[in-house]
Amino acid sequence: MKFLSNVPTTHKVFAALVLAVLYALPLFVTSPVMLQIFILIFFYAYLTSSWNFVGGFAGVLPLGHSAFVGLGAYTSTLLYLTYNISPWIGMIAGGIVAAAFGLLIGLPTLKLRGAYFALATIAFAEGLRVLVENIEKLGSFEVRGPKGLLINLVGNSFRDFQFLSKVPYYYIILTMLVLVLILTFFMMRSKVGYYLAAGGEEPEAAEALGIKVSKYKLIAMAISCFLTALGGTFYAQLVLYFYPKSIMGLDMSYEIAFIALIGGRSTILGPVLGAFLLRPVGELTRIYLGDTLPGLHLIIFGLVLIIVMRYQPRGLVEPVSKWLTAIFDRIENRRRA
Amino acid sequence: MALLEVKGVTKQFGGLTAVNNVDMEVQEGQIVGIIGPNGAGKTTLFSCIAGSHVPTKGSIKFNGTEIAGKRPYDICKLGVTRTFQVVKPFANKTVLYNTTVGAFAKTNRLDVAEEKAMEVLKLIDLYDKKDVPAKNLTLPERKRLELARALATEPKLLLLDEVMAGLRPSEVAEMLPVIRKINSVGVSIVIVEHIMQAIMNLSEQVYVINFGKKIAEGDPHKVVAEEEVIKAYLGDEYVANSH
Numbered sequence: 189m190k191f192l193s194n195v196p197t198t199h200k201v202f203a204a205l206v207l208a209v210l211y212a213l214p215l216f217v218t219s220p221v222m223l224q225i226f227i228l229i230f231f232y233a234y235l236t237s238s239w240n241f242v243g244g245f246a247g248v249l250p251l252g253h254s255a256f257v258g259l260g261a262y263t264s265t266l267l268y269l270t271y272n273i274s275p276w277i278g279m280i281a282g283g284i285v286a287a288a289f290g291l292l293i294g295l296p297t298l299k300l301r302g303a304y305f306a307l308a309t310i311a312f313a314e315g316l317r318v319l320v321e322n323i324e325k326l327g328s329f330e331v332r333g334p335k336g337l338l339i340n341l342v343g344n345s346f347r348d349f350q351f352l353s354k355v356p357y358y359y360i361i362l363t364m365l366v367l368v369l370i371l372t373f374f375m376m377r378s379k380v381g382y383y384l385a386a387g388g389e390e391p392e393a394a395e396a397l398g399i400k401v402s403k404y405k406l407i408a409m410a411i412s413c414f415l416t417a418l419g420g421t422f423y424a425q426l427v428l429y430f431y432p433k434s435i436m437g438l439d440m441s442y443e444i445a446f447i448a449l450i451g452g453r454s455t456i457l458g459p460v461l462g463a464f465l466l467r468p469v470g471e472l473t474r475i476y477l478g479d480t481l482p483g484l485h486l487i488i489f490g491l492v493l494i495i496v497m498r499y500q501p502r503g504l505v506e507p508v509s510k511w512l513t514a515i516f517d518r519i520e521n522r523r524r525a
Numbered sequence: 526m527a528l529l530e531v532k533g534v535t536k537q538f539g540g541l542t543a544v545n546n547v548d549m550e551v552q553e554g555q556i557v558g559i560i561g562p563n564g565a566g567k568t569t570l571f572s573c574i575a576g577s578h579v580p581t582k583g584s585i586k587f588n589g590t591e592i593a594g595k596r597p598y599d600i601c602k603l604g605v606t607r608t609f610q611v612v613k614p615f616a617n618k619t620v621l622y623n624t625t626v627g628a629f630a631k632t633n634r635l636d637v638a639e640e641k642a643m644e645v646l647k648l649i650d651l652y653d654k655k656d657v658p659a660k661n662l663t664l665p666e667r668k669r670l671e672l673a674r675a676l677a678t679e680p681k682l683l684l685l686d687e688v689m690a691g692l693r694p695s696e697v698a699e700m701l702p703v704i705r706k707i708n709s710v711g712v713s714i715v716i717v718e719h720i721m722q723a724i725m726n727l728s729e730q731v732y733v734i735n736f737g738k739k740i741a742e743g744d745p746h747k748v749v750a751e752e753e754v755i756k757a758y759l760g761d762e763y764v765a766n767s768h
Contacts, residue, residue, distance in 0.1 A: 379629045379638070386615055386626045393613035396575065398601035398630035398678055 198516035210362060214355045223354040229467040230361040231423060236447045236459035237368045238415035244454035245381060246408040247388020248298065249306045251441050252313025256286040256413045258436030260420025262320065265337050266329045275349035279421040283414040290413030291406055298405045313441055320432045336431025339424065349425040357426050364422065368415055372456050384408055439486060443470065446489040450496050452503025461505050526589060528553045528713050529682055534583035536569050543569040545737035551682065556714045558728035558745065562757055566737040567717045568610060568686060575607035575684055576600040587682065601630060604681035608671040608688055614659035620646065620670055621655040627677030642677050649673045649703055665696045669703065676707060683707065685716040689723050701726055733757065
């Protein structure tokens, strides 16, 4: 495969090994609690990787991506509850709805720079949440406002995207994550990737080189929102009950941004690393301190972010990959010797 | 037909007229210089041609197509690419990456774009730095990268905004053959420059601008002897004394 030709062998072997371990993990780890933690790590890594298309590569900072998680979850679930359409099809429909919304808000806001774009996306996400909370019925769809949606249990059914065991969910989200990472890999090595990086860093210079920066940012936004919404459907099917605050609340948006910034934006593995570091913290504080100190994990993330930004402003993926590369080089040299 | 035809271009910012009714022509294969004191409106005129500014009045034709008011990326697609006085590299990316961004203007394939970029880097003498991040380059190298990136878009007309500003005389001397080399592969050039040595050396035709108006044009060696030009650069007194 030509596109892999300049990836060193040790990297390939390492990646294959990690994948093999992750795919074999449910054979050894049977505790549903542990599996749930892994599922949420992959879920957040997936969301952050989707966010990365616009938040990383297009060089803006969206802080309202939970809105697209919500749009995905609501679209597929409403289609399922009202017309009994399989959530797998609803998932795609949700992606399209989210991409359309993404384009709609991207059109006026992607020209804004820095904090202004971030504020605009927060406003949109909060606005949408309040809107959904106030809708009881939308045409033939029972939206049920703040009460949220409950998906009735039907037992193990692939068509209904429901499983009694955590294992199928584990494989679905792991595969979704792997696919989005592969997509990221190809995007970075394509014209779109180059143009996004250029437009994000020096828009004026990029335009002089023939790049219609706003067009490429919109493409990134549409891809990002589409993928994020697929995650929303997955989450809906995982928890089977959700309401506006739980699925389109800002804390989810912030957590995505925290994971991206701490892990490393505009890299392939930054979101994965970030999710592996932060998600367990979120999960443990919720289990042990959820009643007394809800939201503590966000405070911890904030502190971690300050420290990381101070010492590794481009995220932890940089030192970690340097460290790994050094080990790989040593292995490679020893193999040759 | 001239490659570039500028007619009666005026650019006003509020009450200030930065460029006032300027005419200018570039023939295919030419190197044309624009000179003038600080704040004369050279860069503004330049930005009007490149699409960064929309002229208040006048017409700009490239290859017979009206480009006044078009956006920079459309003008680039037609074959006019500019560089910036204050270099704007994609700092964290390598020299090759920077240049490849330019080369994507004519292709959708990474391998084709990278090949084009390497060809350009060889022409510009930057090939040995291709894997260095742009932020680690010296100023003269950054200026050359700015050139390489613009050249990778395969322009018919290259607009160079003070590519030699801030360079030492020896570095200027190194830059001149590079620009001539670019011209020799069939790229016409408009160059805005302060450094007279460079302009006199390179251009066949110069336009002198002061207070937004064209005050002289023609052969560079003749133009610098004109009274108006001396006045603009050195003040009225100098002209009076020299008589």
